[in-house]
Amino acid sequence: MSRTLQSTRHETLRLFLIEKRKKAGLTQAAVAAxxxxxxxxVASIETGQRKVDAVQLIAFAEAIGFDPREAIKRMMASKDD
Known part of the structure; x- marks a missing residue:
C-alpha cells in the first residue's frame, strides 16, 4: 500500500471534492463555515496537504450536498499506485 497523500486514490478524492464544491457554487470559505x-x-485538503478520513468525507458530503458513496465509487474505480 502506498502512502495515502501521494496515492492516486487520494488525488481522485481531492479532485472530486473540488469538483463537487464548484458545481454547488460554494467557495472554500462557505464550505468551511x-x-x-x-x-x-478546506484549502489544505483541496491542495493535498491533509488527508480526509471517513467521518470528514461524510461531513463534506453534507456541507456540499453529495452522496459520499459517489466519492468512494470514484476512488475504487481509480487504480492506485
Whole structure:
C-alpha cells in the first residue's frame, strides 16, 4: 500500500471534492463555515496537504450536498499506485 497523500486514490478524492464544491457554487470559505472550520482547513485538503478520513468525507458530503458513496465509487474505480 502506498502512502495515502501521494496515492492516486487520494488525488481522485481531492479532485472530486473540488469538483463537487464548484458545481454547488460554494467557495472554500462557505464550505468551511458549514463545517465550522477555517477556510485554510478546506484549502489544505483541496491542495493535498491533509488527508480526509471517513467521518470528514461524510461531513463534506453534507456541507456540499453529495452522496459520499459517489466519492468512494470514484476512488475504487481509480487504480492506485
Amino acid at each position: 458549514k463545517l465550522k472550520r477555517y477556510q485554510s482547513f
